[in-house]
Amino acid sequence: MRRFPLVLVATGMMLIGACQRQDTTADPESAPATRPAPKADTPGGTAGGSTTEQASLRLSQGSPSYLVDSSGASLYFLEGNQDGARCDATCEYAWPPVATSSASVETGVEQSLVGQIERKDGQNQLTYGGQPLYRYAGDAGAGRTSGHGVEDRWGKWRLLSPSGEALQHAVNADNPSERSPPSADSTREP
Template identity: 45%
Template sequence: MRNPNAVLGLCAMITLALVAGCEPGPPDDQTPGDVDGDTVAMPDANPAARVEGTGQLGVGADTTGAVATNQIQVATAGGPGPYLTNSAGSAVYFMEGDTDGSGCVDACTEAWPPVLVDQVAPTAGPELQGGMLATITRADGAVQVTYNQHPLYRYAADVGAGRTAGHGVEDQWGHWHLIGPGGDALEPVQQ
């Protein structure tokens, strides 16, 4: 006859394993705590993702075979022309004169959250030039995504995809622009 305590113990372990495997995680295109998609994940140990000596990331740098969900993409809805977005579809911007992320720190990052890298290398969407996608290390140690040497930011007032309220904004930190697939600022919309 079997030991009833051993059977109960085995059943408890199986139940715990099943429950642990069913815990919800973040959506595939977000890292934990990243509800707006403004953090792009990047591996610490994926040297193939980086073009040696340049800090640039190649197209399709994710070598896991997974669909690229941490991708800088191109959108047209709501903008004056094609513009860059993060993987969640939120418009990304750059600030004139900011080449190393030092132009937007402290309170600025609340209004203009930097597009940061975490665990999976960002990739360039099919309409983009992969050689223009790179990263920089900010003074606080965070790694920020750049395109054509422009550090990328989101605008906190943009709620959802297709929103481009930050385009042309001039505030206490600087002058902000949408960035087009060619790596340059888009022209402001004429009212």
């Protein structure tokens, strides 16, 4: 009979623990986005907060060339988003904006196309050819272009050519990890 009270106590402890747990399946739309800390080699990265630094723009190696940062991370723009308003906090989790206080350019990058817009949070976001710039969280390092051509609920994402236009060519088609780009949004539109 001594086991009965022990089982009762153990069951009671489990019930108390279950009642105190928070719901971890909350709708991501209603919950504030949590973001990973920015990588140290990502100048101006905002993935973890409000870091603003000097960004350095250069062109990728190979053909076709597209815009990258000093660490080689591909830079993207969202079609129809010249004011930066279409990419909300949920969007910024997958597509961190390039927040910066200033920018330098390397050979091949048109200085006249580099600019900034003021974001709703008061930070400046780097632009190129009038397009606000973003990184893609789905890119697993320098030289990755998994975000090129992704269409999600915010629109279509593209790499930028040196002239500031959308890159029209497929990039790194031989890389199996880039044949089926990961979605920035689990609810991709048809």
